[in-house]
Amino acid sequence: MKSRRTRRRFALNTAATVFCLVWIFPVYWMVNTAFKPYGDILRPTPGFLPIPLSLGNFTDALGKPMFGDYLRNSLIVTGTAVIASSLLALFAAVALTRFRFFGRRTFLITVLAIQMVPTPALVIPIFLTLKGANLLNTLLGLALTYIGFVLPFTIWTLRGFLHGIPVELEEAAMVDGAGRLTVLRRILLPLIAPGLIASSVFAFITAWNDYVFAYVEMKDQGHYTLPVWLVSFSTSTGVDYGGLIAGSTLFALPVIVFFLLIQRRLVEGMTSGAVKD
């Protein structure tokens, strides 16, 4: 009996190790390449450790003109998208779960169906719409685009959460004399925090990663975001792999750190929303 269990444990650990190696390899290779000096990157026999270590690629990447502007634009647009989409989705989710009203079903089906639209198809229509609204070439227009893209998913997730919270809880508080806002802040918010985190992460990734819309909507270079900067490593004359990979590493770093910090609550958020559906 015991030997069978040890054998099983061994098999499991082997499988887990293999999985880890495969899944982390691309990330490891990205970081490894980023730290190699320029001439060491294109070698037929790969070097598995960045020896000699070089920070040249990073200084090259950071030294590209206007990096600071792009970083600032990315932070502004992403921050706005995360905060605004969470708030709007929260309001909408409250309406959808706490009230019965005419058009509720239609709204829900619309939100669900809208997720099927491939976003590349919307490049030109959104461009024309924003042009009509005089929002082209503004960070607000770009943030608005991202808020729109993530709203269906965030509304859906938060709706699942609120659905799982008994209405009686709020009613009891209201009877005790608490106003609607107090109920929202004191009772609902703590309970749906994981859901809010999950939807913020989704908004964050969408806004942080987008290239196409940032490229098309922004005319002035001063308004570009980081993904556009990343693509600038591949120029007409050649792809600067060192700089590109170093740039990608820098670009991915905040996301990885953010994910690691909130991972426990994140997973909680993803499922509770789904389970209670």
Add this chain to the structure above:
Amino acid sequence: MPPSETGARRVRRVRASRTPYLLLAPAALVLGVIYGYPLVRLLGISMQDYGLRALFTGSSPWIWFANYEHVFTGGQFVPVLIRTFVFCVALVAGTLLIGMFVALMLGSLGRRMRGAVTLCLICAWAVPNVAATLVWQWLFEPGYGVVNWLLSRLGVFGDLTNRQWFASAFSAFVVVWLLVVWQSVPFVALTLRAGLSQIPRSYYETAALAGAGAWTMFRLVTLQFLRPILLLVGILSVVWDFNVFNQIWILTQGGPDGGTTTLGIWSFTQAFSSESFGQGAAVAVVSVALLLLLTAAYVRRLISAGEEW
């Protein structure tokens, strides 16, 4: 007393009926600007002769269904559609199977090993799409790609150092498949894992007492309990994988010889390479319609869940 009481009640009812609309309004407004009106425009453009001239001068003659006719009769539609479906199915199946396997594995691992697996998942998940795709290109670069080197070292497949992964449609799809699955397994695995952790132990104990084997237990308890989550993850995967774009576009641009052109890529090249936004829009409208058909069963289920709505 009575008059003021009825007054108060009336106010409250009015507020109650207006509140949900007020709460929904901001979200509805944004959705209207980013999806609603653009979708109407998309539908309009798909029926117009809309090219660069229209973009610059604003004049776009209506040609009604000529774009659609072109899409359906050009001889490309059926192969592209089949390719899109097969690829989507392969992606969804791969993601769900590996995701399920990892989720189950996580449950029986020791603490340290579980931490390691979770860390790897999170890292893969967090690497931004564009960055991951560029790294992939670098991993599979003929002559210098480390994957080519490693596979050659294994000695099983012969010398693959100079293997041109993107020269044949099949191997190009395999590389894109690996990338998309690599990126989407973390979400699926972690979500399923969290779902698994909520299955009460007693269910398994009861099943074990009844003499159920491991497989029966998995089928009757695990799968049964995970159904709603699986359904949600499945539907999201279908939608996302059907619309995979960046990864294919950056790695193959739809080549070789159109061999990796899916509906999304086709729509994009029609619009932005052939500068015919009208035909691109027609392809997009067709693919949205197809996806709606595909997922209609799911939507109907949700509707028929009655109380939920």
Add this chain to the structure above:
Amino acid sequence: MHQRSLLLNPLRVVLGAGLLAALGLGATACGGSASTPAAASGAKSGGTLTVWYMDGDLTAPDQAAIGAAFTKATGAKVDVQIQEWSNINTKLSTALAQNDPPDVVEIGNTDVPLFAATGALADLTAARSELEQGQSWLPGLSGPATVSGHLYAAPLFAGNRAVIYNKKIWAAAGITSVPTSYAELTADLDKIKAANPAPDFSAFYFPGEYWYGALQFIWDAGGELASNGGGSWTGALSQPAAQRGLSTWKTFQNTYSTPASRDVDTKSPDQAALFAQGKAATILDSSLNTVLKDNPSLKGQIGTFPFPGQNAGTSQPVFLGGSDLAIAAKSANQPLAVAYLKAATSVAVQKADIVGIDGWTPVSTQLIAQTSDSLSDTSKAFAQAAVNSVATPATPGWATIESDASINQFFAAVATGGQSPQQAAASFDKHLDQALNAAQ
């Protein structure tokens, strides 16, 4: 549909908008500050012209020199922005469609017809003689800018390709003189290949997707991409002459370039970087600038010559690349923009800056003749090669072929052997027929 009625209720719209505005405050505030320089460079301030240049074409000193000439003539300032090549047509399309577009844009000569024929660019016909200043522009540059007799852009510079070789590696293989025929070239390359057996070394690095280079073989064999008869285009790669050129190229590529290069373009890996690192003894490229940037110690060790043709003493016809400058139709600064074009095409700027600083080929036959003596030894080969040049089909549909990468894939399929030259040509000809004749 219910959403609509929600939206139409004025009260809710106002409320929603108010909320949105509150949420967006952060973005608007910062957006406002970010757009200040842009606003200053816009049309209203009158004194500044926005000019878009492409990355890697004119160097910064060259741009500054043109700007200085313009400022001297008009007193106005220039705001230069550099654009990346990837997805440039999408970028130009959307930028030129806006109400406040850049005033002057550089457009690659093969892409000019796309924008000239569709109303994006200002008609320069009236200013033609002012811009031309009595010279005969190279047809490869002014042809694509001319649509039914109207001029929509002015030539900026031309560029073409010549062979660039590492003198040290060539000498080490025992080669003493520059080859003057195709047979001599391959004999020399055989020697170099034999002397350098490393698997990642190329005697002549020639990426499979390098269609600018591969076309030279087709033209040298007497073939062409497409023929124009009675106003419509027909793909001509299946014709015997083109097929001959194609199979010569395939053999050349497969023999002298690494197997790893069969399905890649010149960018990844960067062929100039491979040359700079000594992994390629020879490449075909349009300038030495990138090589010298990557490895400055190669200065003086690089030689150039026109790619020799099959007939001794001839050289392969080259693809004439280059760029035009155009004015956005919606630009509010038309007269200033014309003045800028005048500065860029002027004899003084062309001689001193386009040729003098950057070593590009100037825009007229007269200028080429006048500057040929002043060229450095390495630049001479480019000028010699330019004499025998061919352009891509001058039709808006050509841009489709470049931007859907079908031409890259066509040559790569031939190089890898994925398809026979006949098969590949048959299907690509069909694509050419359709794309080149498409109405814009």
